[in-house]
Amino acid sequence: MSDKPADAPALRAKLLRAKPADFGLAATPELPRVWGAMMEMRIGSADVSLVAVAEGSTSLYFSTGGGVIGGGEHESVRAANRKLLGVIEKLFPAFVAREAPVPVLNGAVSFAVFTYDGLRAARDTEERLRQKKSPLWPAYYIGQEIITALRLATEKAAGH
Template identity: 30%
Template sequence: MGIFGKLFGKKESTQDPPGVGLRLMALTTPVNKLGFTSDNDFPNVYGVLTDWNIGEVTATVMSMRDGTASLYTTSTFGVIGGQGHDNVRHAAVQHVQLAEQFNKLGKLVTDFPYPKSGQVNFYILTYDGVRLHIVNESAIDQGTDPEYSLFASAQDVLTNLRLITEKENA
């Protein structure tokens, strides 16, 4: 089993892990309940969720405009509440601001499937609804897809979440 397999574990079949429900909550909570409104810094987008597959597990990095950041997985592993750390909050805000560039590329959706094999799903949370933008994972891996920057930004959020987790567990 690789490092991510050890970290994320195997998918449980008896009950959905907490990350599955938290991801769905992030995708379905109305923006007015979050208290976010359009402004100069965040004119269209208030959050972004990036889903990709790691073996049998799907990882989701969630970033919100207020710096809230979490890692949800389809296994039992996850990290929530990173916004209490400046580096995580900053990375999350940058991730959301970068998502503004990709806002119109996605289509409005009301269903939120996990990505198929070989795909990365970007769920861009806008004041008008959730937009899904699906990208070929190999193009991101090669750095040839314009969305590479959005995926790299999600990885920056993930790295900062990992660093605080390691520090807290040291």
């Protein structure tokens, strides 16, 4: 696991161009439509992108550079990844087909869902998500679980 991806914005752009076959993925009974997801929010001057792919890849990218890649090496992170994708599959009707992800805005959380039929997206305010007033709140909370699992795995790997 690396906490210093060389070019996090380029990794995000590569993901947006990716196809499920690039990861060796095909629809499954658990995930018949969804093969990946990205939750994005602005923290300070950085846009933060949490990425979960059905083959286990889990990463956190910062628009200012850096982040965490290779989180899927840890079972706690992989378990949270599977949980997030399962919830997004259940919330599928809440996401709208789009050509590109919705822009990241201050005070909002954006979701991009990678499906076998193309990109879908949704956004809501962080306040509504935190207060569980948005239909997307389960995905937001599990995304936060993944961020925590990544942080703990990174600290453990660093010997803290």
